[in-house]
Amino acid sequence: MGGAVSERYEWLTDGMPPPYGMETTHRLRQDPRVLLTFDGLESGASRRWMEQLVAMHGAGRWHVPLACDGVETTAAAAADATVLGADTAHRRFVAGGNAMLVRPGEPRVAEMVRIEEVDDGVLFLDTGLLRDWPAGSLLLPTLGCWLDGTPQFARFTGDDAPYSIAFRAGEAMPLVAPGDVPAYRGLPVFEQPVYWTQDPGYTPARRVATLDDGIGPILLHDQAGMVLPRISVEVTAVGAAEIAAHRSLLGALSGRYHPAWVPSFGQDFHVLAVPSSTTLDVEWFGFGDWPLQANRRDIRIERHGGAPLYRRITAVNPQSNAERLVLDAALPVGFTVEDVAGVSFMALCRQDADVNSLRLWGQGVVQSQLAFVGCQHGL
Numbered sequence: 393m394g395g396a397v398s399e400r401y402e403w404l405t406d407g408m409p410p411p412y413g414m415e416t417t418h419r420l421r422q423d424p425r426v427l428l429t430f431d432g433l434e435s436g437a438s439r440r441w442m443e444q445l446v447a448m449h450g451a452g453r454w455h456v457p458l459a460c461d462g463v464e465t466t467a468a469a470a471a472d473a474t475v476l477g478a479d480t481a482h483r484r485f486v487a488g489g490n491a492m493l494v495r496p497g498e499p500r501v502a503e504m505v506r507i508e509e510v511d512d513g514v515l516f517l518d519t520g521l522l523r524d525w526p527a528g529s530l531l532l533p534t535l536g537c538w539l540d541g542t543p544q545f546a547r548f549t550g551d552d553a554p555y556s557i558a559f560r561a562g563e564a565m566p567l568v569a570p571g572d573v574p575a576y577r578g579l580p581v582f583e584q585p586v587y588w589t590q591d592p593g594y595t596p597a598r599r600v601a602t603l604d605d606g607i608g609p610i611l612l613h614d615q616a617g618m619v620l621p622r623i624s625v626e627v628t629a630v631g632a633a634e635i636a637a638h639r640s641l642l643g644a645l646s647g648r649y650h651p652a653w654v655p656s657f658g659q660d661f662h663v664l665a666v667p668s669s670t671t672l673d674v675e676w677f678g679f680g681d682w683p684l685q686a687n688r689r690d691i692r693i694e695r696h697g698g699a700p701l702y703r704r705i706t707a708v709n710p711q712s713n714a715e716r717l718v719l720d721a722a723l724p725v726g727f728t729v730e731d732v733a734g735v736s737f738m739a740l741c742r743q744d745a746d747v748n749s750l751r752l753w754g755q756g757v758v759q760s761q762l763a764f765v766g767c768q769h770g771l
Contacts, residue, residue: 395430395431395432395433395555396429396430396431396432396751396752397428397429397430397431397459397460397751397752398428398429398749398750398751398752399426399427399428399429399458399460399749399750399752400426400427400428400429400747400748400749400750401424401425401426401567401642401647401747401748401749402424402425402426402427402647402746402747403419403421403424403646403647403648403649403746403747404419404420404421404647404746405417405418405419405420405646405647405648405649405746406418406420407648415742415767415768415769417648417649417650417742418649419646419647419649422564422566423564423565423566423567424565424567424646424647425560425561426535426560426561426565427540427558427559427560427561428456428458428535428537428558428559428561429556429557429558429559430555430556430557430558431554431555431556431557432554432555433548433552433553433554433555434552434553434555435551435552435553436551438499439545439551439552439553441500442553442555443545443553446539446542446543446557450539450542451538451539453536453537453538453562454536454537454538454539454559455490455492455504455534455535455536455537456534456535456536456537456559456561457492457494457532457533457534458484458532458533458534458535459532459752460635460750460752460758461483461484461485461532461533461632462530462531462532462755463478463479463480463483463530463531463532463632464478464496464527464528464529464530464531465477465478465493465525465526465527465528465529465530465531466478466479466513466527467527468524468525468526468527469521469524469525470521470524471520471521471522471523471524472520472521473517473520473521474508474516474517474518474519474520474521475514475515475516475517476493476505476514476515476517476525476531477513477514478513478514478515478531479513479632480510480511480512480513480514480515481512481513481632481633482632482633482635482636483533483632483636484533484565485507485510485515485533486507486510486533487507487508487509487510488506488507488508489506489507489533489534490504490505490506490507490533490534490536491504491505491506491507491515491531491532491533491534492504492505492531492532492533492534493505493521493525493529493530493531494529494530494531494532495525495526495529495530496528496529496530503521503522503523503525504534505517505519505521506518506519515531535559535561535563535565536561536562536563537559537560537561537562538559538560538562539557539558539559539560540558540559540560541558543555543556543557543558566643567639567640567642567643568640568643573640573641573644574699574700574702576653576690576702576738577653577690577771579651579652579653579740579771580641580644580650580652580653581652581653581654581655581692581700581702581738582641582652582653582654582655582764583700584625584627584629584637584638584641585627585628585629585630585634586625586626586627586628586657587626587627587628587759589626590626592623592624592625592626592657593622593623593624593625594621594622594623594656594657594658595621595622595623596619596621597619597620597621597622597765597766598614598616598618598619598620599614599615599616599620599768600612600613600614600615601613601615616768618685618686618687618688618766618768619685619687619688619739619766620687620739620765620766620767620768621656621687621739621741621764621765621766622744622763622764622765622766623654623656623657623739623741623763623764623765624761624762624763624764625657625761625762625764626759626760626761626762627759627760627761627762628757628758628759629757629758629759629760630756630757631756632756635750635756635758638750638758638760639750642748642760645742645743647743647745647746647747647748648742648743648744648745648746649742650742651740651741651742651767651769652740652741652742652764653690653692653702653738653739653740653741654738654739654740654741654764655692655736655737655738656736656737656738656739657736658736658737659734659735659736660691660735660736660737661674661675661679661691661717661735661736662674662675663729663732663735664714664729665714665729666723666727666728666729667716669722669723669725669727670718670719670720670721670722670723671716671717671718671719672716672717672719672735673711673714673715673716673717674714674715674716674717674735675713675714675715676710676711676713676714676715677715679708679715680708680709680710680715684705684706684707684708686740686769686770686771687737687739687740687766687769688737688739689704689705690702690703690704690705690737690738690739691703691704691705691735691736691737691738692735692736692737692738693723693732693734693735694732694733694734694735694736695731695732695733696730696731696732696733698731701723701724702738703719703720703721703723704719704720704721705717705718705719705720706718706719706720739766739767740766740767740769740771741764741765741766741767742764742765742767743762743763743764743765744763744764744765745763748760748762749761
């Protein structure tokens with residue numbers, strides 16, 4: 393089947409934002425429920441084959457390929473062979489799991505195999521292959537699934553059918569948290585490549601309660617006493633390593649369960665000078681006219697040719713047409729204005745929903761939209 397492919401992860405989080413005090417959340421699912429969706433148009437013999445499979449096996453269990461992790465075999469494999477050469481790094485091939493071999497351009501020429509062991513660049517199978525497979529054959533890990541409802545096939549013509557088929561995973565698919573993710577104050581920092589054809593969104597929202605008895609004046613009460621920004625971003629992951637890192641980050645966030653530091657994706661400060669290792673002079677915009685506040689005092693310093701720096705502003709001192717930021721930790725030795733690519737605020741946020749979707753664009757490119765909302769915290 394060709395067309396659009398997506399993976400959807402559904403967590404379940406219990407928790408309510410309190411009017412006062414810190415937020416608490418509880419993860420009710422250890423692993424997300426997984427929905428695999430395929431959309432496209434089939435014609436002729438392929439259309440008849442697709443409808444025959446659904447009609448005859450609709451309520452049965454399916455081996456559904458994880459298209460994001462498809463890879464070509466690196467060497468030919470003869471019938472009865474128990475070894476397949478392929479780049480297994482960052483792909484979801486697991487010992488005891490299943491995989492599918494497909495001849496490119498001929499989806500009906502396929503074979504299911506069971507994986508005994510996964511090594512660097514090699515899959516060991518528990519039984520021999522049934523047929524010869526040339527180098528360049530498509531190898532995909534699979535997940536045991538059920539149809540998520542019976543698909544409807546529109547009669548675009550008598551022999552063409554647009555389709556949308558969704559499969560619900562019948563087995564767990566753990567999303568392992570990344571082992572080397574940037575962290576600040578003990579929590580992860582969102583450092584994913586942004587897809588700039590859709591602008592990131594930033595709203596400096598607050599949690600405001602409206603008190604109105606219908607008789608007297610309307611009163612507003614700022615319940616959290618801090619900005620709780622709403623940040624939306626679209627991410628593009630290119631290649632198996634970036635896709636695996638993004639999927640792992642989603643596992644670490646687990647829907648609305650776990651917070652992370654999220655930058656505003658704006659140029660929030662224009663740096664004029666670096667007077668010392670713990671101060672930055674920035675162009676005046678009235679930042680020091682207000683008391684420092686949680687979710688608007690932690691910054692991300694993007695550097696040319698270096699990893700980002702994370703710092704907390706502890707004080708703001710007025711200067712002539714400028715403001716001097718006092719930082720909680722020293723900058724690297726020799727740090728100058730020329731090193732700065734941008735400075736943005738960071739806020740501690742959770743995702744605003746328990747659902748994430750990955751859309752596959754071609755082979756090895758995935759897009760994902762995320763929406764964050766600021767947390768009420770005392771860090």
